Amino acid sequence: MRTSWADSVANSASEIAVSDNSSVPRPTRSTYVPPHLRNRQASDAPNLPGPATERATFTGTAGGSLGSRWSSDPPKPEMGRPGPGYGYAGAVAGRGGSGGGWNNRSRGWDRREREVNPFDDDVDDKTDDAEQAFSEQENTGINFDAYEDIPVETSGENVPPPVNTFAEIDLGDLLNQNIRRCKYVKPTPIQRHAIPIALSGRDLMACAQTGSGKTAAFCFPIISGIMREQYVQRPRVARTVYPLALILSPTRELSCQIHDEAKKFSYQTGVKVVVAYGGAPINQQVVIPSSLLRELERGVDILVATPGRLVDLLERARLSLQMIRYLALDEADRMLDMGFEPQIRKIVEQMDMPNRGVRQTMLFSATFPREIQRLASDFLSNYIFLAVGRVGSSTDLIVQRVEFVHESDKRSHLMDLLHAQRENGAHGKQALTLVFVETKKGADSLEHWLCINGFPATTIHGDRTQQERELALRSFKTGKTPILVATDVAARGLDIPHVAHVVNFDLPNDIDDYVHRIGRTGRAGKSGLATAFFNEGNLSLARPLAELMQEASQEVPAWLTRYASRAPYGGSKGRRSGGGRFGGRDFRRESSFGKNLDYYGGGNSGSGYGVPSSNYGGGYAPGVTSAWD
Numbered sequence: 001m002r003t004s005w006a007d008s009v010a011n012s013a014s015e016i017a018v019s020d021n022s023s024v025p026r027p028t029r030s031t032y033v034p035p036h037l038r039n040r041q042a043s044d045a046p047n048l049p050g051p052a053t054e055r056a057t058f059t060g061t062a063g064g065s066l067g068s069r070w071s072s073d074p075p076k077p078e079m080g081r082p083g084p085g086y087g088y089a090g091a092v093a094g095r096g097g098s099g100g101g102w103n104n105r106s107r108g109w110d111r112r113e114r115e116v117n118p119f120d121d122d123v124d125d126k127t128d129d130a131e132q133a134f135s136e137q138e139n140t141g142i143n144f145d146a147y148e149d150i151p152v153e154t155s156g157e158n159v160p161p162p163v164n165t166f167a168e169i170d171l172g173d174l175l176n177q178n179i180r181r182c183k184y185v186k187p188t189p190i191q192r193h194a195i196p197i198a199l200s201g202r203d204l205m206a207c208a209q210t211g212s213g214k215t216a217a218f219c220f221p222i223i224s225g226i227m228r229e230q231y232v233q234r235p236r237v238a239r240t241v242y243p244l245a246l247i248l249s250p251t252r253e254l255s256c257q258i259h260d261e262a263k264k265f266s267y268q269t270g271v272k273v274v275v276a277y278g279g280a281p282i283n284q285q286v287v288i289p290s291s292l293l294r295e296l297e298r299g300v301d302i303l304v305a306t307p308g309r310l311v312d313l314l315e316r317a318r319l320s321l322q323m324i325r326y327l328a329l330d331e332a333d334r335m336l337d338m339g340f341e342p343q344i345r346k347i348v349e350q351m352d353m354p355n356r357g358v359r360q361t362m363l364f365s366a367t368f369p370r371e372i373q374r375l376a377s378d379f380l381s382n383y384i385f386l387a388v389g390r391v392g393s394s395t396d397l398i399v400q401r402v403e404f405v406h407e408s409d410k411r412s413h414l415m416d417l418l419h420a421q422r423e424n425g426a427h428g429k430q431a432l433t434l435v436f437v438e439t440k441k442g443a444d445s446l447e448h449w450l451c452i453n454g455f456p457a458t459t460i461h462g463d464r465t466q467q468e469r470e471l472a473l474r475s476f477k478t479g480k481t482p483i484l485v486a487t488d489v490a491a492r493g494l495d496i497p498h499v500a501h502v503v504n505f506d507l508p509n510d511i512d513d514y515v516h517r518i519g520r521t522g523r524a525g526k527s528g529l530a531t532a533f534f535n536e537g538n539l540s541l542a543r544p545l546a547e548l549m550q551e552a553s554q555e556v557p558a559w560l561t562r563y564a565s566r567a568p569y570g571g572s573k574g575r576r577s578g579g580g581r582f583g584g585r586d587f588r589r590e591s592s593f594g595k596n597l598d599y600y601g602g603g604n605s606g607s608g609y610g611v612p613s614s615n616y617g618g619g620y621a622p623g624v625t626s627a628w629d
């Protein structure tokens with residue numbers, strides 16, 4: 001019998017206990033290494049290719065004689081952050097530097113701060129009650145081995161081979177320890193392939209199914225690269241900070257989630273992660289929260305941000321991108337979609353970020369429409385295209401159902417589903433259900449209706465304040481309000497454990513949005529259920545939906561097949577990358593693609609942004625405001 005990946009987590013727990021308590025030598029004062037040099041010693045530096053060696057154009061890399069101490073001793077947990085003399089300033093002084101200045105604390109820990117143990121949060125988050133309910137609801141049959149047979153395609157020059165274990169990739173002791181703390185026993189397929197590529201310094205366009213571990217796939221190489229690098233001298237300009245890595249995502253919640261993950265992965269490594277989200281709508285006065293400014297002043301290596309807030313910081317010269325070595329776009333196709341592309345182009349091409357080929361750029365998503373791939377290639381240099389699983393397809397772990405429901409019957413139909421679910425749930429508890437609707441008003445109205453009908457619900461959408469959004473998410477995660485009514489703002493990236501059911505109360509116009517929405521369940525090897533209410537208003541989605549379901553080995557109702565055969569191909573208008581077959585999804589391989597300029601509204605238009613034409617299935621019906629931040 002094969003042992004599943006998730007099952008082996010239990011075995012790893014005992015390994016963690018052993019490795020945490022046993023032979024890890026504790027540092028003494030005399031042998032203490034400053035945080036930014038903690039992992040370096042010439043004697044045991046591995047001979048690994050890495051961005052530092054590949055991209056030599058960065059200046060300020062000092063101290064070659066110090067080498068790289070890769071198998072490091074973590075500081076004693078009870079020590080918290082070391083005091084003066086252990087931090088950055090001390091190290092600079094020791095190397096003949098001057099100390100002082102805005103950025104000097106960026107790689108060291110100030111005595112007054114203690115690094116909060118991010119692994120405690122998980123425990124705090126769960127009440128015993130909720131925990132028990134969830135573990136009882138939890139899907140059995142978790143099987144990461146299901147991913148083993150997944151088709152993988154790479155294209156590009158000299159693709160580094162994949163690895164099978166984390167041990168094969170030398171990420172450094174401290175990062176490895178955090179990986180064990182996260183209970184990641186072995187890399188997911190996207191991690192197996194993407195991490196060696198990223199560690200070799202190559203640009204990457206990576207596509208893998210929802211919930212398959214893409215966050216770690218770009219975070220590990222970035223953190224490891226920053227740990228591995230020699231001391232990087234950053235400019236000293238008052239009030240301006242110089243991060244080394246930038247991770248962009250489309251929503252505040254997703255940025256916060258990536259930040260939380262990155263904090264776990266970088267715990268006690270000395271790599272400092274800060275999140276900046278929000279940002280002023282156009283024509284409104286920019287108010288950057290003082291808490292964010294204070295946080296930045298304490299130093300930042302990796303900045304996780306939404307584009308709006310990042311532009312605020314850049315325009316106010318509180319931040320410079322001059323030292324960026326790593327740029328990662330999560331949900332990259334959304335980041336380069338109509339709503340965001342001008343902002344992203346401004347950030348990447350019109351500010352002070354190093355050019356492509358100098359910085360390392362990584363783009364990740366579960367969907368990568370061809371015309372977006374083409375836009376994205378502007379930001380990449382000699383990149384590798386990696387597709388794990390069928391590009392833009394949903395995972396087989398999600399059971400998909402489509403029901404024909406007239407607009408006027410949707411509420412009562414939803415009620416039936418929720419009643420049935422409650423009856424089947426553990427102790428009559430409602431399983432976590434995420435209900436997607438098209439508009440913010442629609443979300444509020446459905447939430448109200450559910451509440452007055454005895455189903456505790458909350459909402460998340462763009463008209464709610466950040467505090468309300470955070471509260472709603474928390475209340476949903478803990479099971480206090482087990483129904484979350486959401487617009488597309490919650491469609492991408494959010495990793496909420498135990499979401500049992502995703503209901504597409506209103507179907508999106510774009511099949512890729514559907515893929516991301518249903519991907520909020522069936523994550524990390526667990527199974528999930530997705531129900532869609534389909535009616536005459538969704539005809540353009542009939543064909544791509546039927547195809548997608550077929551690809552994912554789902555039962556397609558006969559009525560949907562009939563609609564699909566009659567309907568024009570909508571819901572993605574030629575955007576789909578691969579269109580139902582695996583292989584050849586790298587747009588560079590499709591020789592005819594570049595000639596078909598219809599997708600681009602005339603190719604590279606005068607705007608320079610390649611703004612898609614009106615036949616571009618951007619995902620929003622006319623007059624519907626974007627739900628994105």
Ligand SMILES: Nc1ncnc2c1ncn2[C@@H]1O[C@H](COP(=O)(O)OP(=O)(O)OP(=O)(O)O)[C@@H](O)[C@H]1O
Pocket residue numbers: 183184185186187188191208209210211212213214215216365366492493494495519520523524
């Ligand atoms: N190697 C691993 N072993 C076990 N669990 C993992 C591993 N890597 C990631 N996970 C877990 O899998 C879940 C999904 O990961 P993640 O959120 O990165 O998925 P994703 O591919 O980015 O999904 P999406 O496309 O929806 O953004 C997370 O809870 C994460 O902690």
